[in-house]
Amino acid sequence: MVTVEVDQDLCIGDEICASTVPDIFEMDDMDGLAYVVDGNEELDDESLVEMAREAEQACPVDAITVSE
Numbered sequence: 001m002v003t004v005e006v007d008q009d010l011c012i013g014d015e016i017c018a019s020t021v022p023d024i025f026e027m028d029d030m031d032g033l034a035y036v037v038d039g040n041e042e043l044d045d046e047s048l049v050e051m052a053r054e055a056e057q058a059c060p061v062d063a064i065t066v067s068e
């Protein structure tokens with residue numbers, strides 16, 4: 001099982017993750033920051049894991065953590 005987390009203290013709300021991988025990340029209307037979509041904090045689908053890792057690499061402030 002792979003865990004996905006977003007650190008809202010680091011997120012700058014540029015929407016890169018939510019626009020590229022909306023199955024995993026979404027923007028909050030209230031604070032404008034990224035969150036993991038409810039129910040997708042733990043992934044076992046390999047294609048979703050791959051997309052989460054790409055988002056982790058793409059985040060400009062390293063706010064996304066994907067861990068085993």
Ligand code: SF4
Pocket residue numbers: 006010011012013014015016017018025033034058059060061062063064
């Ligand atoms: S890519 Fe990073 S900085 Fe941009 S919205 Fe997602 S978590 Fe926030």
